[in-house]
């Protein structure tokens with residue numbers, strides 16, 4: 701699965717946000733994620749006026765970070781302690797791809 705939304709604000713409606721990217725563990729490493737991301741980007745690009753795609757990813761999701769970079773995303777920054785799972789905090793990277 702992969703999902704995206706288009707911002708609707710007057711000053712931000714040139715931005716698409718990607719989220720909910722997931723491939724079941726039994727089928728990882730087979731290229732499914734790459735194809736899902738390519739397809740999402742190709743659909744996003746078709747919308748008039750869209751200038752960039754943005755997403756957030758847990759710094760520990762190395763496979764996802766690598767895949768995003770290969771697809772042309774660039775890391776713009778790191779947000780500290782953005783997630784808390786049990787007693788453990790996780791940092792998030794913010795990435796974007798310009799069209």
Ligand SMILES: CC(C)(COP(=O)(O)OP(=O)(O)OC[C@H]1O[C@@H](n2cnc3c(N)ncnc32)[C@H](O)[C@@H]1OP(=O)(O)O)[C@@H](O)C(=O)NCCC(=O)NCCS
Pocket residue numbers: 720721722723724727728729730731732733734735756757758761762763764766767770
């Ligand atoms: C991220 C995810 C969607 C990738 O799906 P996938 O179908 O396994 O991806 P692909 O098979 O297309 O792999 C593409 C690239 O991902 C990276 N990758 C895949 N598995 C990896 C691993 N175990 N370690 C490091 N990088 C890895 C590689 O760059 C790979 O390219 P390569 O095969 O040329 O080396 C999948 O790992 C997943 O569901 N992870 C858990 C959820 C998650 O992290 N979602 C993203 C949240 S923002």
